[in-house]
Amino acid sequence: MKKPMYAKLRSFFVIVILLSTSKCFSQYAIFLREGTIEYERKFNQFSILDIDQPWGKNHRETELQFKTETFILEFTSDYSIYRPNLKINEAKSFYLSLPAQDNIVFKNYRTKQIWSKRNILGNTFWIEHDAKHIQWKMTSETRMIAGFECKRANALIFDSLYVVAYFSEQLPISSGPESFSGLPGMILGLAIPDLHTTWFATKISSRSLSITDKILGNATDIQKQSKIQTLLKEAFNNHGRYSSIFYFFSIL
C-alpha cells in the first residue's frame, strides 16, 4: 500500500525533530562566559567583640550577629572586577570599619595578573598581587548556590588560613571574590572559618559589561604585595588580639 504524501512528510519531520532534540538534549547545559555576580559577605562580628569590655557587651545586645555586605563581580572571558556595592553598603553603618570593606580587585586571566585597590587604616594602596599558586584540594562534595551546582575544593593560604570554596563548572572562568582564583570554574561560595566570614553568590545575571584594563589608568604608585605584607605586619602588630584577622583581610 502506498503511503500518502503527508504521512511521509510527517514521519520525515518527526525524524528531524527527534534528531534535533536529541542533539539539544545532550548539550543543553548553560555556560555563562560574561556577566555579573552579586555576593553577600557575612561576617560574624560577635567574634571580635570583647565581652569583657562594656561596649562589647552593649553591641552584642544592639547589633546583629552577622554583618552583611554585598559585593559585585563583573566578568568577561578575559577580565574580572570585584568591588563593593556602595549603594547598599553605605546605607548600613557599623561602628567599626573593616579593612576589606571597599576593596576593588581587578584580574586579567590572560596574563594571570591581579591588582587591587585597598583602603587600609585610612591609606589607599594600589597592590600588584604575587602570582600565588593556591594548592586546591578537590572533593566530590557538591551544593547548589544561586541555582548552579557547585563542587567543593579546600585550600590552605598564607600557610595558615583554611579556605573552603565552591565553584561552578558552568561559569568557565577562573575567578571569584577578592583575589581568589585558580579553580576550573567561578567561585560562587567561599568560607574562611578563621576570619569568621563567608561569601555567597545571591544573584547571577548574564548582563555583559565592557571591562578593560583602563581601570588601572588612574593608579599611582603600584606596590608589590610582598612589600605591603611586611609593612602591614608591623602596622597591625599593636592591634591587640584581633590583629591577625585585620591583617589577613587586608591582603586577601
Next chain:
Amino acid sequence: MRFSIILIICSLCFNSYSQYSVEGRVSDSLTKAPIKDALVTIINAQDSILIAYGRSNENGNFKIADSTLGKYPSIHVLISYPEYVSSSFTLSFSNLVRSVFREVKLLTKQFLLDEVIVKNRLSAIRIVKDTVEFKADSFWVAKNADVNSLFKQLPGLQINEDGTIYAYGERVQKVLVDGEEYFSRDPVLVSKMIRADMVDKVQLYDKKSDQAQLTGIDDGKKEKVINLKIKEEKKRSIFGKTSVGAGSEDTYNGDLMVNRFNDKSKTALFGILSATGKVGLSAKEEDNFGNEDANAFSSSLNVQELDGWNGRFENNGLPIVTTLGIHNNDKSKDNNTSYNTDVRYFDLRINGLRTVNSEYLLPSGGKLLSKDSFYFSNKIIKNKLFGVVDFAIDSLSTIKFTIHASNSKKVSNYQNTGEQRDVNNNLVNSFFNKRSFNTDGFEIAPALSFKHRFKKTGRGLYINSLFDMIETKANGFIYTKTSVTNTQFPSDTIDQFKDYITSSQFITSSITFLEPISKGQGILSLNYQLLYANNSFIRNSFNKNFDSKYNIIDSFFSNEFKVKMLVNKIGSGINLKKKNYFINGGLDVDFANFQQQSSYRKDILNRRFINWYPKATISVSLGKLRSISFSYSGETKQPSFDQLQPLRNNNEPLFVIQGNENLQPSFNNTLQFTYLNRKPIEAKNMWATFTITKIQNGFSTNDSIDASGRKYIKSINIDGVQNINLYAQYDFRTKVKKVNFSTGINLGRAISANIVNSVYNNTSSKFLTLTGIMRKSVSRKYDLMVRYSIGLNQATSSLQRDESFFYVTNTFRLSYDKYLVNQIVFHTDFSANILTRTSFFGNSVNLYIWNASLVKKFLKDESISLQISVNDILNSNKGIVRTANTYVASEQRSSVLTRYGLVTFMWNFNRSLK
C-alpha cells in the same frame, strides 16, 4: 594524518624539556555526539590536589599539556559535564609514556536515575572502574529506615521476600561495613541492623577470588559484594532498635539490636524472642562449619541422625525461638591485624502434629497406601563461637587464623502411629513408635592459612590447614509395636535403651602453587592435598531386664565401628584470559584408601577408590555486559560407608537398610551453556542457562516391599539417570510508566531410575513453569508487587504406565505498601496457591493467605512506632506440602500458626559518642 605526525614530531623536538600530555575526546554514550566544554580536571591521586584543568572543544577534543605531570606517581583524570555522570581514570607517566589518549563516553544522569527521586543528582551515582557507587543521602527513605529499605531504592538492586539481595540479577553474597566483615557475611542480618542514615556511600562491585587477588590475574570467579561506607561523623555512635509485641493465640515477639561503632572497633549485639514462626534472623543459622574441601569428603562419612531431627525449624510445627548474638570487629592501629569474633546462643522449641499420606506404586498393578501421624516435641540449645585473626606480615604475605567451635544440647520426643493398606483397602500393617532422645554435640575446628605473593606478578603460594573434631553423644528410649495382618510375618515389639557415641577427627592440609604463563595472561596452578579422617561409631542397644532396668545388651543391634580414610589429592589447572575470551580447565585426581572395621564382629572391609574431577570452561565476552559461556565438569562420587556397610539398627522396623559391599563409584557429567546480557541503565537483564546432567553408575536403591509392608532398601549402581533443564529470564522496564517486569521460564525433564521388587523402574517427569513479576514503586507514595506463576507437571513411572500424574500449580502473590498521611503506613499481602487434583491427590487444594498491617509513627524523628497486624485473615493456612518422586507420591500436613492479631511497639535509637 601524516601532517599531524609531523606536528607531533616537531612539538617533541621543540619541547626539549619533558612535556607530558593527557588528550582525549568526550562524547555522549548514547547519541555519540561530541560534548563541548566538558571539564577535564587532573588531580594528584595521593592527595587530590588540583594539578591542571582544561575544557573540550567543539569536536569534544581536549588536550592538557603540563611539564609537571610526570613528577606525580599517579594522577586521576576527572571528566565532568552538567547533568552527566562524571567519569574518571587513573594513570601514571614515565619516561616511556609521555602522552595518553582516551575516548571518554559520558552517560546522562537522566538515564540512570529516571525512576528514583533524587535530591542531589550530581553525585548520586558514580561509576569508577568496576564499582558502582551510590550516594546514600540522594535517595529517599523513611526516617529510621534500615539499609534494606535503602537498597530497595537503588537502581539495579532487588530484594526478595526473604531478604535476599540481588544486584543486576545476581545474588549478593556479602555485605561489608567499611570493607570489613560484619556478622559473618550474613547479608540479610547486616541489612536489617545498619541504619540507612549512617551510610555515606553504597558501593557495589565484583569481588575477585582469593586466587585472583593473590596473582592479579582474573580467573573469572567473582562474587557480588556490597560495601557500606559509614559517614565520618557516624563512625563513633551507638544505634539500634527494639520492639515488643503481643497478640492473640499466645503469640509474642521481642527483639533488641544494639550497635556500637567506635572508629576501628565495631560491636553489635542482638537478641530475639519469637513465638510467631517468623524465625527471621536465624534463617541462616546453620552455616557450614570448617572448610569446603573437608566438607566434600566428610559427606561420604555422614550417618543418619538417631532421632530424625536435624535441629532446624523447616516450617514444621509451632516454634518458640530465643537467640542472642554478639559480634566484634577490631583493627590494630597500624591496620595490619584485624580481629573478628562472633558468639551466638540459639534456643529453639517446637511442638506440633504432622500427618503424611503416601502412595507407593508396586509392579504388577499393586499399590501400598500409608497413613502416618506424628506428635513431636523438640528442643535444642546451641552455642557457637567464630573467630578470625588476619595478620599481614608484610605487603606480600598474610596469615589468617580461624576458629569455629560449637556445642549443642538437643532433646527430642515423638510418637508416631500409622497404618498401611493395599489397593483393596485391606489393612497390611499398623504400628506405633515412640522415642525420646537426648543428644549432646561438640565441635571444634581451628584452621590456619598462609598466603604469599612473590615479586614476580602472578606467582603465588597458598597453604591451608584445617583440623576438625566432632563428637556426638546420644541416648534414649525407643519403643515400637508393629502388628502385621499376614500371619506368615512376625508382629513384634521393641523396647530398648540406646546409647550412641560418634566421634570423628579430620585433618587436612593443602598447598597450591601458582605460576604465570603466556606473558602474564594466564596462570598455571599446581595443588596437593592430604586428608586423614578417623571416625568411630559406638552403637549400643539394651533390652529391658526383669527389674525394669535396661541392662541386657542386644548384641545384634550393638556394634563398634571404625572408619578410617586417607586421601591424597593432586591436581593442576590452567586459566587463560585473553582480550575477550577466557579459558579455564583442570584435572584433579584423588586416591582414597578406606578402611571399615567392626570390633564386635571382627571383620574388616578395605576399599580403594580413584576419583577423577575434570573440568573446563570457555567464556566469551561480547561487549562489557554480554557473555556466553560453555562448561563441562565431571566428578567421581565415592559411595558413603553407610551405603557399603550400614550400621544395623532397629529404629524403624518397617524400614530396613542393607549394605552393598560391591558398590562402585558413580560418575556425574554436567554440561552447561549460559548466556548473559545485562543493560543496567535501561533496567534490562536477560539470561539463559541450559544444563544437561548424566550420571554413569549412579547411586540408587533396590527396594523390596514384602507382603507385610516392610521395606528393605539396598544401595545399587544404576544407569539411565539424567536431567535436562532450560532456565531463562528476561527483565525489563516500561519507558512510559516505569513499571518493572520480570518474566521467566523453567522447562525440563528428569529421569530417575531404581528397582522396586526386582523390577526396573524408570520415572520420567516433565515440568514447565512460567513466571511473571510486575513491580512499581513511587517514593513516598506506594510500592506494589504482583507475581503469578503457573506450573505444569507430569510424572510417569514405568511400573504402571497408565498411572501418570499430571498436575497444575497456580501461584499468585500480591504485596502492597501505601504511605498514608499522618505518618501512617499500610501494608497488605495476599497469596493464593491452587493445587489441582490428581489421580492420587483426589481433591484440589486452594490456599489463600492474606496478611495486613498498619504502622503509625510518632514523634518528629519517627523514632517510636506502633504496629497492628493480622496474620492469615482468612484462617486458611494448612501447611500442605505435596511431593512426587520415583514411585512414591505423598502429601504432608503439619500444624501451623493460623489467624492471629499482633500489636507491636517499636523504638529506634541513635546517639553519637563523644
